[in-house]
Amino acid sequence: MDAHGVDVVVLCGENNVTYATGHAAPSQEPARAGATRKVAIITRTEQHLVAAPLIDFEEGARELASSIADYPGTLAIDEYPSLGLRNALASGSPGNAGPLLAAAKFVKTPDEIEHIRRAQRINEQAMDDVLPMLRPGIRDTDLTAVFFRRIFELGATGNTVDPIWQVVPTSVADGPFTLTGHLPFPLPSAGRILEKGDVIFNDTGIDFEGWASDFGRTWCVGVDPDARQRSQYHRYLDIVEACCEVIKPGATAWDVAVAARQANDGEPPWLPHFYVAHGIGTESAELPFCGTDLGEEVEAQVVLAPGTVLVLEPVVWEDGYGGYRAEEVVVVTKDGCELLTDYPHAPYE
């Protein structure tokens, strides 16, 4: 707040409130999460959490605005849940709290990293029980059932994304229509019965006391990967290794994208609508991003620091022969980086 010349920060975004105050909202569908949100009003010396169930209505928005008006000074806000709140606050000319939040969230404390590690561990342990269920004839949603059961038995606070078990074609043209010319990913599960030889990109995430995990692996249904598929996996490992070599304090987000591309014969090893790496914290994907359409101009200004947590998610793709995708959570240390993900790449290893 000092660095950005702000006296009062108003946070309406659930993940921002969790970050700033430690108040972890339960995991709920978006509309319920919005209606039951706690809004945080933060000054240099105090913070207040207020409920705002009628924020969508003029009266409720005005009531919240008048609570905010009790705190004088330069105001910044993260989002307006309703146009009513924007109008009710217009006279205070709120600034954008986004840059201030992004700067604060960029470096995680040891306790925050420990929460991410715990979330990741629960996610990984649940997968220990899902993988043995993978066989021809099972539905994708049956894998979700096992996953849900285990994450809650293991103490997850919530599930954050509809678990993805996407069967990928060998050629993009054999899959669903895509605007990008590359794989449309991720797609929700839809009760598909898995068949022998299917290759699955999975992607799941859970919430532990407000902090996110992110898990991704490639699995084969009822068969072992062939030599070509194993070579794709080895290319994936090479890309991860190349990224980890450059990830250290002082490196930029752009450096990570460049390293990934160089390890893949100059071609970007990621889906064009995404990135090769993203941050993680109270959100499953947050700043920094490496390899987005923001490009070098923006990403070369983003400098990694000890405590930045990244999820590497390269996609190796050989059209006609499918590909390999997985995810590794890494934390930037004093002089390099350390893997938080601790999970094998069966059946590829």
Add this chain to the structure above:
Amino acid sequence: MSKERVLEEMARQNVDVLLLGREGNARYVSGAHRLFLAGERAFAPGCVVVRESAAVHLLSVTDFGIPQAVPHDNLYPISWNPATTVGRIAAIPGVVPAERVGVDGLTPLFETLLASFLPHAELVDGEALMREARWVKSADQVDSIRAAAAVAEAMMTAALDAVGSGATDDTIKAVAMEAMAAKGVTTAAFEPLVERDGERVTVAVGVLREGWEADLTRTVPGPARPDALTTAIAGCRAGAAVAELGAGVHGVGLGYEVLSPSEVLETGMVLSVGTAGARDTVLVTEKGQDVLTM
């Protein structure tokens, strides 16, 4: 059809274009099933409705989960640069000339970008418009909620079995979620809640089946529907003032609906009604109510 309801409201309120960030609103007008993410999200325009052309445009890189009524030309891809996103939206026919543009939320950044790309537009409350459109459910929509209620019941049966066998709270939640997914539904309205008061155990579940919500709460031992809940449900009649319904009542449809405190209930609204450790999902009918759960 839902899109027609929205277009009618746009005409009535003289709104030229809607920019929708809330997933329930986007799904209502388009029928699209995009990947479910739990939690509140800041506004970003993921769906655009143009009144003049009656066209719905969606942020999606694929047509998977997108109804055929939305052609490929009406899909726009994700961008990490909000200016690129707003630029793509401005390129949609009918958007730049729009004078009244409804939004269901905003951020400081999108406010600036919209002012720059759509300099003639007056921003108006798109959420109020969508609430008006979504408020009363069609027979098909009620059937969808009834089907969601059946899944909530399966969750409750599994959860209460676990309570009966002395399971921990975590295990009770776990079996409820497992039972939901075993029915092919992988999106909860909220994670199951378990509360204990001495011998009494209260379990609350909520499910989104194909986007449509049903909620159910029960307490054991005790009657499935205590008298206080029966009374509360009976109070939810067409013409009753929302302000008099009490805190335990909210709307459901494509997720949670906040009832306008200045309105009265109408036939065809669906409510989640809870009190005394129990909750049901209830349709307001001409003659009274139809309880959709259990």
